Every structure is written in structure tokens, then in C-alpha cells.
Amino acid sequence: MPSSSGPSIDTITEGGRVTQVGEGQEADESAPPVMTFGAPTAGEVLAERYELVEHINNDSAGRLVWRGVDVILRRPVAVVLRYPGGDSATEMLQAAVAASRVIHPNLVGVYDAIDEADRAYVVREWVDGQSLRDLATDGPLDPARATAIGNAVASALAAVHATGMVHGNVHPGTVMISDEGRVVLADARTDGADSQENDIRAVGGVLYFALTGYWPHAEAPLHGATAGHGRAAIPDAVRDAGGALAAPRQIRAGVPAYLDDLTMDLLDAEIAPPSSDVLAAELARLDVPAEEEHYLENSGPLRFAADTEEEPSPLAAAGGRKVAVGIAGLLAVALVGLLIGISTLGDKDPQASQSPAPSSSAPAGDATPAAATVRKLPVQGVRIIDPDSQKRDELGGADKVIDGDPDKGWGTDTYTAAKFGNQKSGMGIWLDLGAPHTVKSVQAVLSARGASAQLLTGTVNPPSTSNGDKQLMANYKTEKTAIGQPFVDHDGTTMAFDGFDADAKYQYLLFWITELPASERGFQVDVQEITVQGS
Template sequence: MSTSAVEPGTRLAERFRLEDRVSESDGATLWKAIDEILARPVAVHTFGPDFPRVHEVVTAARAASRLTDPRLTQVFDAAEDDDHSYVVSEWVTGESLTDLLSGGPLEPDRAAGLVAEAAEALAHAHEAKLYHLCLRPAHLVWTTGNTVKVLGLAVDAALSGLTTDQPALDDAEGLGRLLYAGLTGHWPGDEEEGGLPAAPMIDGHFCSPRQVTAGVPNYLDTVTVRACLPESRKGQGALASPSEVAEALADVARPMPIAISYPSTPAVASASHTEGLDIAHRQQRTLPPQPIMPRRPPNQGGGNVLNRVLMTLVVLLVIAAVGVGAWTIGRSLGGPATPEASSTPTTGKSSASASAQAVKPAKAKGFDPLGDDGDEKSDIAGLAIDGKPSTAWTTSSYGNAELGNLKKGVGLLLDMGKSMQISDVVATLAKAEGSSVDLKVGDSPDLDSLKTVATQKAASGKTTLTPEEPASGRYVLIWFTRVPADAGQFRGTIYEVVVHSPGSA
């Protein structure tokens, strides 16, 4: 179909109505369109008569349509003939990596989490012999539905005529560049990309992320170097495929999804947020029942009698409540000694709770005394006490919920700086159920010296661990004895920990 013949309002396949021309390049035009049957926005590529790769693009789109990973753009339709060649795919709304970087580099864990999701999605695509080959910041999107989406799999390479003899390595390098961009706000290429400045160089080589941005964890620096900076590897093996990148990032915390309640007619609401809200308001206005009085005989008074009876009952209940309240107040004023004596334990406990203050730990450590080296990802332990609920410390991944039957427990050890009484500890865990955690407190960081003061089974989300009896110590240990499922494996996650204390012991 000639681009000159395609204008806003054109309908393809008697279903897809073109609305806005988004971009045009080398004879291929991207449109925002409406699927009139399902009343939802879609993306449509059309092609001019001189576009040379229609067959390759349509073939790639048809192959991509068979993939089911929700992190990859879904293809709905693709057709090829002399007059009507087009590709219809999912219309994705959200913020691209370019948008996310407009305010500077991302938090390291967030950048790693986004790229880890993309790496897993591309690993699935590679299993089906489908490749991306042109990963750029605009291709990685955090959607309005709080999910990761990789745009343009197979199709964008066909549009550009890109081919390669080493697709796995090319996509691994592309993922490494995305991680580099997320960690530094720079693009490791010879030119700017999507508004990102080119990465700085030393002696003709790109600087590593840690050389560009302070605070990048060493392991993320290493993953990035192994994926896309061959000059800086210093003997380290390259990450040569998306699956290897995904494996290297398997332990990073993933972006937390936010629960969204969809309107009852999501297809219409997806076309316009305003329409969706209007629909919700109209539905609320229809909830009150319609008056039914006209259906009653005009001389029937049963309803009035019932109303009078109900009103009488309400008045009697109010009088009774007032009387009980007055009696309670009078009793309190007349005999203060008796209530004070009878409620001494409760008053003391509530008073201690009321005066408890949040105390920031001096430092945190991943604690694995039963493992080989005693450490459990201490390099990211500080993320659990940084005051940011979007960051997290995680355990290593295990083969089952019982820590792969390798050990009895693993945890996060907090050094409070000095001995103090512990009122409670509030830990925000992963939403997935299945965590079993103990709270241990003591004055020595040795496992045998830490006393278990609280236990919570089947824990998830915000979990409060309150000692069953007064507990004091310098060290606070959140000890996982069971971890929940996470992305096909099992690991514990702590997004944030808050320790409350009524004062120093």
C-alpha cells in the first residue's frame, strides 16, 4: 500500500482504523490506530511501494506473534500483498529507559532489575531463534501497568535490514549497553543515543560504570564489563548470550509491581484514561436503587409503620449508649485507684510502645554462618536500611524453599552500634507467601549467641516481629529458615527494615 494512499481514517482489514502518524523512515510508517472490534489502541506499520523489505518484516512479525512472554511486544496481525501490507502490534504506554534517565542515572538495583527482566525475555526469544539485534534505550519500557516491556523484537531488525552471524553475542552486548546506560546515564557508543551523552573514555576505552558513577556495586560493574566492554574484562569471560546475562543478574531484586484495579470495560478504558474514569463514575451513579414507591398501592401504610418502628429502636439504642458512657465516665472519676491498679501491665506495655522510636542500624550485613564464606550478598545489604522501599537485599537463589537443603538458615544481620532494648522490628518482605523468619537478638554477632525472640511463619509483605518477652542487644538478625518462590527459584527478599526501641539497654 502506498504511503500517499494511507491517511488518518484509513481502515485496514476492515478493523484497524489509522489515527495518528507517529513516525516515518525509509518508506515504513508507524501509526497509532484503533482496533474497532476490541476498542483498543494498536500500533500499525505500513509500507510504501518502494520499501524493499516488506516480506522480511512480515515474516519476522508472524514469527514473533508465536511468542508468549508478556515482556515482549505482542503482534496481533501481519499481512503481505501488493496493496495491503502491514503489521499490527501492541500499543505500549509507559516510560522508556530514555525517559527514566531524564533525571540522571537510576538506582543501581532498579537499573539491574529492568535489564534482568529484559534479558530473561530475550533468552526466551532466542530459544525460538528470534533476535532483537538493535537494542536501544527506547526499546526498554516500564509500562503504566508496572511491567517491563521490550519493544521491536525481530521486527525492528527487519525494518532496518540488520543481520548478523552472532545474534546471541550482539543481544548480550545490547543488554550490557542498556545496563551501562541505566547505571551511568551515558551510552557506551561513539555517538549520543536517545539524548544520552556518549560514555567517557580513558586511553581510547570506555570507562566502566564505577568509574563514571559513584556507588555502583562491584558485581554490577563486573556484569556490565563482561557484557559490553571487552577492553576492560582483564581475563574475565564474556557474557555471550541473553541467557548468560539473565543468569548473571538472577539474584537482583526486580521492580516492584503496583496493584491496579482495572475498570469493568478495559478495552474502552485503554483507549482513554478519561473515558475509563467517566465509565467508573457512571457506574457508581447507577448503584442506588430506583424508587419503588410508585409500584405500591397509594393507600398502603405498611412502610410508614415499619419506618416508625425502626426509628424507635434507633432512639432507644442511642439512649442506652449515652447511659453506658456516662456510667463509665462517672466510675472513672469516682475511683481512680482501682482502674490504675487493675490495668498496670497494659498501661506499662502501651506506654513503652508509645515511646518507642525508630533507630537506624549502624550497618547491615548478609549473614550466612552456615555457608562456605559466611557472607550472603553483603554488598547490597545496605539497600534494606536505606529508607527506600524500592530497593532490596535478597538472599542467593536456592533450589527449594528449604534453602536447597544446604543450610538451616540465612539472614540479614543489623549492627545497631550499641546495645539497646528492642520493641519490635518491621521488615517489608516479598509479596509472595512462604517466608519463615525468626528474629534473633544478642550482644555478639555469633549465631549461637543470638537468642530467638520472635518467629513468623508464612510471612509476606510488611511483617512485624515483636519479642515475646523483653529483649536487648547490639545485634538484630532477621533469619530466614524458609524462602518463597521467585522467578522459578527460591530466595528471600527484604525491601526495608525498621527497628523500634524504647531506649538504650
């Protein structure tokens, strides 16, 4: 990543971890001692940009956590320093570079990573708020808030897992809730091996803690769930004489059955967990206002829907709790049918009494549709949109942005100014999904930071000519067709758009670039990969 001091860290470890350090995490007694020789002082400016304001604490790895300010952009930042730098800081810096590529509203953003040999430091987003661990000190959270927090954590993990990385440190101390209510996941680890499955099971631990105030680490704990790393203050879960974990509903009243089942299934080693994107979709379905929770109580057993070619979800096929809830759902359906029949017999309107009864041929299990599977949608067509150019010599290679290879992409020419040398209003990549789909998010990975772009949608597909591109832009470029907020002078290389209407269908999408980042020879950018998630 570029900086004004120290060598640039360009290497990114495939399958590595995101590193983001959350303030408020206490140092573990076993943490390595912090080297204080040449330690920073308040008022010092690092890399001619980051002014240190206040030493907050030392994290569990012995790094110094400071609150600072970016004197150029005038925004608060967190600065995490390690002594010394060089080879001993390579893993931290590489992980920070990887973190900067994952942009998501529920992940703490990473802005810079600098190695000065005698020390190294990572600069990231400052979060004013508190951890879930601290939030729950006054008692467990209500089910609606616990569900909302679980949804945010699962959504953050889905963004991390989509890049092939692992977080590896999901627990109440790394789930941050800002003063405005935003939930972010911070402080991923780089030590030791881990798996995406453990990340997903840890969401169950977060839900369990939010609902009960206890952390469910057992004899074979989730990674990072043991005492230490600032977690020693979290009380262990309630267990019976045989060591079996007590369900949230056994610990406190008012926990809905559907949330109790989901939490316990995620913690059950005998039940294979869903992928993080499927879990996020299910938690989003359950994330409803408290006054509407009664609609979920009668929704039958939770099912994570699978593609038609895939095996049914383990949660759909699970026995025990799922069978009991399924029987309860069938009884509820029967009771509703009985009440409808009584109402019909007592109806004084003869026409109403002659209305045909609802068909009962459909299986009872289909009464409540399963949540749609969120998956990567195939792109059937892709081309470059260049309405302001008559030469049209930058149209080749569009297919490289959807080939699944992040090392190959389509790139613009090099221009003398950020706005395409002041010759064009922009250029874009048009995607055809082949048919209308429900779209959840679109992610574009770029070759450099500093670009400005937005995502548009439209209804026309004119010919690939200069006039055709002008017709397309006239249809697409209105306020009603913009998806989410545009990225302006973006400080990362990944742009994620998730402002889609859940009730609408989309077939045509346009990733529209309005400003180019600076390069060694001018202004240019490559679009390495674009992925569309939906159902």
C-alpha cells in the first residue's frame, strides 16, 4: 500500500486473514512484552500524515493501540504499532493489505500499512462505541437485537469468505457496536490455522452470548474462544452434569424457538453449518422488528435452501429439535384450518359460504417458503460502454472481468487527468444476467485505490455502437436507477454495492467509472473482477 514513509507492502498471502484491531480489547497476561524503546508520544505525526492523539491500550498481541487523526483528510483513525518492524511485522502488514481489499459496512476499514524497519504500523477506521462483551455487562440482549447483531456479523464474514480469507477471531470482544448502532467486526487474527467453518460456528457463539451472557466454549473450543486474548472475563456457559450445553431458552425466558434452534444448530458439531452467505440471508430474514416476531414463531422449521443440484441443507434434514418444531408447525396449520372451517360454517353470507376452500394438495412443509439461496449469479453477457469516444479502441477484454481470475482484467487507457483526460464523462462495464434475478450485492475489484464509480441499472440493451451506448446511458443514468451510494476517490480496491430493492428483479447492470486513480504514467485503472450475488 502506498505511503510517504517506509517501503511499500505489496505481497498478499492467498487465503490469508484480515487484520483489524478493535479498541477496548484488554491485553492478555500471556501477551509478549511491548518494546518501549523509541515508543511514540502524543502529538507525533507518522508518515507525515497520522497524528497520534491518545494511547488507548495494548492489544493481546502486545501491539500499541493509539487513537489518532489523519491530518490530510481530518478524520479520526486507530493506529496499531508493532516494535520492531521488518521481517517480524511481515505477517501483520500482509494481512492489513489483504484487509484493505474487503470493503463492507460491517467490517472495520483498513486505510494504510507502513514498515519503517524499527517499527511497523497499521492505520484503520476508528469506531466510537463499545464491544458486545461490554454491552452485555448489564444483562443479555433482547432477541431482536441479538438477531440484528448476528446478521451483521454473518454479513461481514460473507464478504471476507468471498475472497477466500478467514477471520479466525469472532467473539464478543471483536464485535463492535458504534454509538450510532452500526455493528462492525474487528481484530481478525493472523496466528495459526483456522477455517471458514469455525468462523460460522462462532456466529452461533455470538448469538448464544448475546442471548444469555455466557460464552459456549467447551472442551474442544472454537478458535480463540478460550480464556485469554481479552476473553477471560466472559463467563463459561451453563452445562448439565454430563457437560452438555444448556440451550438459551433453558437459561432465560422469552427466547423464540426459531432463534434457540438456529443458535444451538450452529454450535452442534454433528450438524454441518451453512455457508456464511446463506447464514447471512437467513438471519436477514429473521431480523424483523420485535413487534413482528410472532410471524416467525409459526414459520415451521428453519431451512437453509440449497440449489436444486445440491444436497438438502443439514439444518433442514436435522432431527431432534427440528422434528419437534416441524410437528408443532403442522399442528398450528391444522388449528388454523379448523378455525377457518368454524368461521365458514358460521358465515351468514351465502356467497361467502360457497367460496371454494383452499387447496390442501400441497405438502404441509411447503406452507412457508424457504429463504432463497444467495449465490454467485452467472453473467451471460458483458461489454464495455464508451459513449463519448468515436475511436472505440478500449472495448476488448471485457470477458476477463467475469472469468473468475482476479489476476486478469480489463483496463482503461492511460489519461492525462482523472476524468479521462477531460475527454469523457466516464466508461463502464455492462453486465447481462440473462434473465431477471433478485440481486443482493455486486462486488468490483480494481487494480488501484482512488477511483470513483457507481452502479446503475436499466431496461434497454441497444447495439454496441457509439449511438447505442448513448441510448443506454440515457436510460440508465438517472437517480432512480442508481444502486446504493457512489464511491468517490475510494480508499480501497474493492467496491461493494448492496442497495438493491429486495422486491425488484434485475437483468442489466452497469459498473460506471467516473474518475481514474493516478498511476506512474498518468491516470488509469484495471477492473480485475466483478461478481454478482443473488438468487
